[in-house]
Amino acid sequence: MERIDPRARSDIYGRRINRAPYAWRVRSVPYVTIMLGSLLPVLLIADLMPLFPSLGFLMLLGWRMVRPGLLPLWAGAPLGAFDDLVSGQPFGSAILLWSLAMIVIELIETRFPWRGFWQDWFTAGVIAVSYWFAALLVSGASVTPELLIVALPQALLSVMLYPIIARMVAGLDRFRLARARKID
Amino acid sequence: MAPPSSRRSGFSKKAQFSLFTGYLLAGAGAVLGLALLALSLWQPAAFAPLRGVASDVVAPVGTGGAVTRSGSQGFFATISGYFNAGQQNAELRRENELARIRLAEADAIKAENQRLKGLLALRDSEAKPVAMARLVGSTATSVRRHAYISAGSSSGVAPGMPVVSERGVIGRVLETGRNSARVLLLTDSESVLPVRRAKDNVIAFAEGRGDGLLRIRLVNLGVNPLKVGDVMVTSGAGGYYRPGVAVAVIAKITPDGGIARLVAEPSATNFVAVEPVHEAAAVAELEDTTLPGPSPAAGATPTPTPAPPSGAAAGEE
Numbered sequence: 001m002e003r004i005d006p007r008a009r010s011d012i013y014g015r016r017i018n019r020a021p022y023a024w025r026v027r028s029v030p031y032v033t034i035m036l037g038s039l040l041p042v043l044l045i046a047d048l049m050p051l052f053p054s055l056g057f058l059m060l061l062g063w064r065m066v067r068p069g070l071l072p073l074w075a076g077a078p079l080g081a082f083d084d085l086v087s088g089q090p091f092g093s094a095i096l097l098w099s100l101a102m103i104v105i106e107l108i109e110t111r112f113p114w115r116g117f118w119q120d121w122f123t124a125g126v127i128a129v130s131y132w133f134a135a136l137l138v139s140g141a142s143v144t145p146e147l148l149i150v151a152l153p154q155a156l157l158s159v160m161l162y163p164i165i166a167r168m169v170a171g172l173d174r175f176r177l178a179r180a181r182k183i184d
Numbered sequence: 185m186a187p188p189s190s191r192r193s194g195f196s197k198k199a200q201f202s203l204f205t206g207y208l209l210a211g212a213g214a215v216l217g218l219a220l221l222a223l224s225l226w227q228p229a230a231f232a233p234l235r236g237v238a239s240d241v242v243a244p245v246g247t248g249g250a251v252t253r254s255g256s257q258g259f260f261a262t263i264s265g266y267f268n269a270g271q272q273n274a275e276l277r278r279e280n281e282l283a284r285i286r287l288a289e290a291d292a293i294k295a296e297n298q299r300l301k302g303l304l305a306l307r308d309s310e311a312k313p314v315a316m317a318r319l320v321g322s323t324a325t326s327v328r329r330h331a332y333i334s335a336g337s338s339s340g341v342a343p344g345m346p347v348v349s350e351r352g353v354i355g356r357v358l359e360t361g362r363n364s365a366r367v368l369l370l371t372d373s374e375s376v377l378p379v380r381r382a383k384d385n386v387i388a389f390a391e392g393r394g395d396g397l398l399r400i401r402l403v404n405l406g407v408n409p410l411k412v413g414d415v416m417v418t419s420g421a422g423g424y425y426r427p428g429v430a431v432a433v434i435a436k437i438t439p440d441g442g443i444a445r446l447v448a449e450p451s452a453t454n455f456v457a458v459e460p461v462h463e464a465a466a467v468a469e470l471e472d473t474t475l476p477g478p479s480p481a482a483g484a485t486p487t488p489t490p491a492p493p494s495g496a497a498a499g500e501e
């Protein structure tokens with residue numbers, strides 16, 4: 001069989017016989033990547049203006065959209081708490097906003113169960129921009145016109161980044177489910 | 185793509201309950217977040233210990249990043265240096281000679297300064313830094329402008345201490361962890377710093393605008409004496425900063441002062457010095473008399489109420 005078609009006994013997750021995915025990978029990859037997304041922008045020195053959209057939130061959106069049902073509905077609260085520790089926002093803002101985002105996506109999904117890439121992008125874009133604005137309001141900074149202008153690229157970037165993040169999440173999902181463990 | 189059918193509860197009581205519990209937990213998370221948010225907006229320092237632990241974890245990674253950053257800057261500078269080495273050499277030699285002359289002049293001025301200070305019985309204002317640290321990170325996603333440095337309470341850093349680079353003021357310490365601290369940068373829209381013009385005593389407040397520039401607001405309104413290119417230095421009012429450290433250069437004139445650009449840009453800085461609070465005794469006294477609400481680090485306004493800035497800080501001791 002395999003002489004005719006080498007991929008006969010495999011799929012995108014690797015060979016099927018005698019292999020299984022690692023259990024720790026299956027469970028931890030979404031959470032770890034979202035937390036890394038929260039941590040990564042901290043390493044940039046942004047002294048003048050916010051440089052980057054909240055990568056942690058974009059990763060959360062990506063995992064929620066690409067893999068519906070994988071993250072439990074309440075996952076926004078603990079992940080948001082971690083994001084709050086490093087993001088510079090007042091503690092509690094991401095807990096609130098990420099939980100709300102998860103609930104809203106769930107409601108949208110029950111209302112429109114059949115969806116495609118464009119609708120996902122639209123939903124993610126609307127939610128990312130609302131998140132950007134809400135985070136700006138609760139940041140504790142006084143909102144001035146100058147502040148809005150310098151923060152605007154963040155909103156644009158977060159909308160434009162969604163397709164890339166979604167592809168990245170899909171790749172991470174393949175890594176998560178890859179059958180890398182040999183069963184003896 | 186439709187969501188997986190396992191998530192439709194159907195007639196299964198168990199599935200219905202677990203769906204309901206999910207919504208309940210998520211709602212509870214949101215309510216908890218709202219409560220915590222209200223608490224931390226009301227008492228910004230409430231979660232400082234938690235954040236300190238988190239920044240302690242991030243700081244070593246950031247140190248690696250900072251080393252790479254400075255290394256790569258040096259790398260590119262070396263390459264560009266090759267291309268105009270000869271011309272640069274001649275220029276540098278000339279500049280060096282000039283600098284030597286100026287240095288001699290400065291020595292003379294310093295000596296005279298020392299003598300005059302001795303006459304006035306003022307102590308030397310040169311402060312010994314509490315710690316030297318690297319800038320290891322910042323809050324790049326938030327509209328707040330905070331930075332992390334790689335020194336914390338274990339090396340004696342405490343909230344309120346000014347952070348300066350070799351060029352000028354960077355900001356002040358807001359919260360400390362064991363091996364890291366969070367710094368409120370001057371560009372944050374909640375940062376206020378009493379300043380004066382370097383060459384005379386025009387007194388003003390430098391407020392962050394949130395877009396990388398500072399708004400200079402004059403204390404005495406009237407004819408605006410500021411000009412483009414004026415250098416503003418710390419006045420020492422409020423007692424946190426030692427007087428005479430460079431802060432900003434005026435870039436534009438407005439009716440009530442000006443818009444200024446930073447002298448010390450954190451992104452171009454690798455090492456910073458954390459200095460002790462300049463007039464610690466006076467600051468402590470001021471804190472006792474003012475209402476004990478938000479701590480000085482949290483409110484981030486270095487007590488702008490005491491009106492007569494420049495000489496006052498030195499005279500208070």
